[in-house]
Amino acid sequence: MSSDAQLEAFPVHSTDKLRYCDSDPQGHVNNAVFSxxxxxxxxxxxxxxxxxxxxxxxxxxxxxxxMDFRAELKWPGTVEIGTRIQKIGRTSITLEQAVFxxxxxxxxxxxxxxxxxxxxxxxxxxxxxxxxxxxxxxSPPAGA
Numbered sequence: 319m320s321s322d323a324q325l326e327a328f329p330v331h332s333t334d335k336l337r338y339c340d341s342d343p344q345g346h347v348n349n350a351v352f353s354x355x356x357x358x359x360x361x362x363x364x365x366x367x368x369x370x371x372x373x374x375x376x377x378x379x380x381x382x383x384x385m386d387f388r389a390e391l392k393w394p395g396t397v398e399i400g401t402r403i404q405k406i407g408r409t410s411i412t413l414e415q416a417v418f419x420x421x422x423x424x425x426x427x428x429x430x431x432x433x434x435x436x437x438x439x440x441x442x443x444x445x446x447x448x449x450x451x452x453x454x455x456x457s458p459p460a461g462a
Contacts, residue, residue, distance in 0.1 A: 323416050323423050328400025329455045332362045336393045347391035352425050353383060355417050359401035360429060363413070363455060371448045375436055381410065382430035389424045391417070397424070403456040406449055409433055409441035414457060 325331060334355050342348040364371050364378050372378055391397060398418045405412040410432045417425040435442040444452075 323400075323426060325398050325400045325416070325418050325421070328402045328414075328416065330359065330363050330401040332359045332399040332401065334358050334397050334399065336391065336395050336397065338393055340391075341393045345392075347393060349387060352385060352387070352391075352417060352427075355397055355399050355425075356383070356385070356415050356427050356429060359399035359415050360413060360431065363401055363403070363452075364411075364431070371444075371451055372433060373442060373445055373448070376433050376442045377436055378411075378431040379434050380429060381432045383427065384429075385425055385427040387425050389419075389422050391419050391424050395419060401455075403452050404428070406444065406452050406456065408443055411444070411452060 336347060340347045340351045360378075360380075396419075400416045400418065402414050403411060404414045410430055413429045413431070415427045415429060416423055417427075433442045433444055433448075434440065
């Protein structure tokens with residue numbers, strides 16, 4: 319993801335409040351907190367919005383998180399999280415995400431979640447309904 323990414327390029331927007339306890343001795347929001355912001359965006363797509371994506375008896379688990387830090391976040395304030403679907407697999411979903419503060423890109427990330435059958439603890443194929451809903455939030459292919 320380029321460093322000039324804009325929140326408007328993402329179909330799903332989420333907001334999170336920065337807490338005093340998110341700050342570290344360097345005076346900025348600690349890098350470990352960024353993954354919590356990304357979780358907020360993932361939850362808004364997977365469990366809210368136009369309906370639940372997850373099948374009954376299943377849950378989404380994170381399989382991969384790759385993040386590039388671009389700028390500091392400062393307390394107090396809020397962050398905006400942009401989320402879009404990059405790829406829909408058989409059991410997995412790849413999401414592109416970005417964290418912004420005051421319009422400035424602070425982090426970009428690629429997240430992969432897998433739908434897991436909670437009883438069997440094994441990957442569960444995504445339903446056709448889930449694929450259709452996710453497809454509406456999918457980003458165009460690179461170079462398009």
